[in-house]
Amino acid sequence: MTRIDREFDYVIVGGGSAGCVLANRLSEDPSVTVCLLEAGPPDTNPLIHIPAGMLWLMRSKVLNWQFHTQPEAALAGRRLYWPRGRTLGGSSAINAMCYTRGHASDYDAWAQAGNPGWSYKDVLPYFKRAEDNANGASAFHGAGGPLHVTTFPSPSPITQAYIAAGVQAGFPLNHDFNGAEQEGVGVYQVTQKRGLRWSAARAYLGPARQRPNLTILTRAHAHRVLLTGQRATGVRFQHGQQVREVTARREVLLCAGAVQSPQLLMLSGIGPASHLRAHGIEVQVDLPGVGQNLQDHLDVMVTHEGRRALSNGLTWRNIVKGPWSLLQLLLAGKGMLTNNGAEGCGFIKSSPTEPIPDLQFHFMPARLRDHGRDLGFMTREGFSMHVCFLRPHSRGQITLHSADPHAPPLIEANYLDHPEDIDKLVLGIRQIRRIFASPAMDADRGAEITPGPAVQTDAQLREHIRAHAETIYHPVGTCKMGDDASDPSHVVDSALRVHGVQGLRVVDASVMPTLIGGNTNAPVIMMAEKAADLIRAAAGH
Ligand SMILES: Cc1cc2nc3c(=O)[nH]c(=O)nc-3n(C[C@H](O)[C@H](O)[C@H](O)COP(=O)(O)OP(=O)(O)OC[C@H]3O[C@@H](n4cnc5c(N)ncnc54)[C@H](O)[C@@H]3O)c2cc1C
Numbered sequence: 001m002t003r004i005d006r007e008f009d010y011v012i013v014g015g016g017s018a019g020c021v022l023a024n025r026l027s028e029d030p031s032v033t034v035c036l037l038e039a040g041p042p043d044t045n046p047l048i049h050i051p052a053g054m055l056w057l058m059r060s061k062v063l064n065w066q067f068h069t070q071p072e073a074a075l076a077g078r079r080l081y082w083p084r085g086r087t088l089g090g091s092s093a094i095n096a097m098c099y100t101r102g103h104a105s106d107y108d109a110w111a112q113a114g115n116p117g118w119s120y121k122d123v124l125p126y127f128k129r130a131e132d133n134a135n136g137a138s139a140f141h142g143a144g145g146p147l148h149v150t151t152f153p154s155p156s157p158i159t160q161a162y163i164a165a166g167v168q169a170g171f172p173l174n175h176d177f178n179g180a181e182q183e184g185v186g187v188y189q190v191t192q193k194r195g196l197r198w199s200a201a202r203a204y205l206g207p208a209r210q211r212p213n214l215t216i217l218t219r220a221h222a223h224r225v226l227l228t229g230q231r232a233t234g235v236r237f238q239h240g241q242q243v244r245e246v247t248a249r250r251e252v253l254l255c256a257g258a259v260q261s262p263q264l265l266m267l268s269g270i271g272p273a274s275h276l277r278a279h280g281i282e283v284q285v286d287l288p289g290v291g292q293n294l295q296d297h298l299d300v301m302v303t304h305e306g307r308r309a310l311s312n313g314l315t316w317r318n319i320v321k322g323p324w325s326l327l328q329l330l331l332a333g334k335g336m337l338t339n340n341g342a343e344g345c346g347f348i349k350s351s352p353t354e355p356i357p358d359l360q361f362h363f364m365p366a367r368l369r370d371h372g373r374d375l376g377f378m379t380r381e382g383f384s385m386h387v388c389f390l391r392p393h394s395r396g397q398i399t400l401h402s403a404d405p406h407a408p409p410l411i412e413a414n415y416l417d418h419p420e421d422i423d424k425l426v427l428g429i430r431q432i433r434r435i436f437a438s439p440a441m442d443a444d445r446g447a448e449i450t451p452g453p454a455v456q457t458d459a460q461l462r463e464h465i466r467a468h469a470e471t472i473y474h475p476v477g478t479c480k481m482g483d484d485a486s487d488p489s490h491v492v493d494s495a496l497r498v499h500g501v502q503g504l505r506v507v508d509a510s511v512m513p514t515l516i517g518g519n520t521n522a523p524v525i526m527m528a529e530k531a532a533d534l535i536r537a538a539a540g541h
Helices: 019-026 051-057 104-112 119-129 157-170 199-205 257-268 273-278 316-320 320-331 375-381 419-436 459-470 519-541
Strands: 007-013 034-037 132-134 147-151 184-187 212-215 220-228 231-239 242-254 300-304 343-350 359-364 381-388 397-399 410-412 445-450 502-508
Touching: 007 019, 007 231, 019 034, 019 199, 019 212, 019 519, 104 119, 119 132, 119 199, 119 519, 147 199, 157 184, 157 343, 157 381, 157 419, 212 502, 220 242, 220 257, 257 397, 300 419, 300 459, 320 381, 359 419, 381 419, 419 445, 419 459
Parallel strands: 007 034, 007 242, 034 212, 132 147, 242 502
Antiparallel strands: 184 343, 220 231, 231 242, 300 381, 300 445, 343 359, 359 381, 397 410
8 A cells, every 4th residue: 555645535434345336436536535444455366356266255264254143043043154245345256246136116115215316217327327238238227337247158057957947937037137027037147247256346446446536445444433523524443553543524434334334333432322331332423223124135045966967066077177167267258167156046926916026046056055165065966046035024233242343243133033034935945846846957956955855844944944044145224224313213314424423424235224126236336326426416526
């Protein structure tokens, strides 16, 4: 790092999906100075950029925060593993690269809940502005934006069999889950370019890194936002062994994600007063909603033995092919190493009476267990399908474990607190079994490994879900957006300004009032694109 100015116009905390967008957009104006603080190291490890490196990233303690929930009451007291990215690009540097936006009605629901400017009609231009879709511009897609999006380049024949089986089971074939209709089965579009991961850092910091008005500090762990009266004026952070402070002349922008943005607010004295006092933190603003309203997609898998030697697991065949696969990736941007962990997509209705898809599938032509950390399980042929319920009713919370900024916060996801959340997963497993029973899977279908043929009744399936369900990595909602400052659940207004504090916004997955029906990276990038406009409009630049 070259130079550390002590004063900037904007200080951004967290160089993840949202932080990278803001760093780029705000520093487009050369008269404005921007500082980006990221707790993790730079994104130089090649395993970030090779999509199949995701398997290793799941185990990395350097590039991944490796959080765990508290024991989850409805999940047999298990503590669930929550990977989150810890490098430039944040979770977009370790995610599965699936590019989906959710359903149009998700955004209309945000607007109807009292968030003007966030309807689908309002946000579509920001999805398009961000995007460089390989299929070109259209009514739904953008071209020429920073974020490269392309149809997954090398779907396995097993993935193609799954899609054919889905069609045989009665679901529409869909080539664009972000187009006019979300429903159907097909191949995912992914955030990749020439077969390499296109993280938010690649997309947004790549073109901006050299700007003299943008300072990027890595290994810079924010401890708290500094306040003068009710105004945010800077950030205290640890850089190496030193504790430093930077001043923000205009605004501090928290982009630390759904787990750590509420933690940082609380460490700064902004949050539920009694909880802060219990940790000896002086209360600056009593905001009871901070850390509440946590929502996530809980996921369960159906895994099968395979019959064709075609899967993408860690089989001897694939290991021997390794050097050839690397060559294929580097020369053609294709092959097994482009694998994102989820090639086949599905958005389906759990029953025909549902107005919109309420279940999402991620199909993987490999046997998968424990987030891909059980490498032994992947050494044989097989395939897996995940299913999650897209709009869960259960709500959890993030609270402080202690006032130590380096201690992970307490995560209580409270999964399956609402009975419908588990009922939908039961229906999801049944739908997967129906698809896998279709003739198109005959050549691939070996024995079902999980839940396993003995697990058939609703009660047995529920027990299986409680014992095995995991996150599919979409925590949101812990700094809920809402304009009504008298509503204790609202943390930021619809311009993402923290209620009761000047010069402080939260811009990341935590501000979503409700979880959208899809993956969350593109929606977060969209939100940050819109936030950049809001910030610039407020400052008149
Ligand atoms: C394993 C995995 C797979 C996923 N798969 C997909 C997928 O296929 N498609 C999809 O759309 N979404 C996926 N997601 C979700 C998606 O990537 C996230 O929702 C999105 O990246 C969140 O963006 P964010 O800006 O809110 O937070 P993040 O991108 O997580 O960024 C937060 C950043 O803040 C930094 N930070 C935190 N605390 C501090 C601090 N105190 N000081 C300084 N810096 C700090 C972090 O290190 C991190 O870089 C996945 C996520 C994971 C973890």
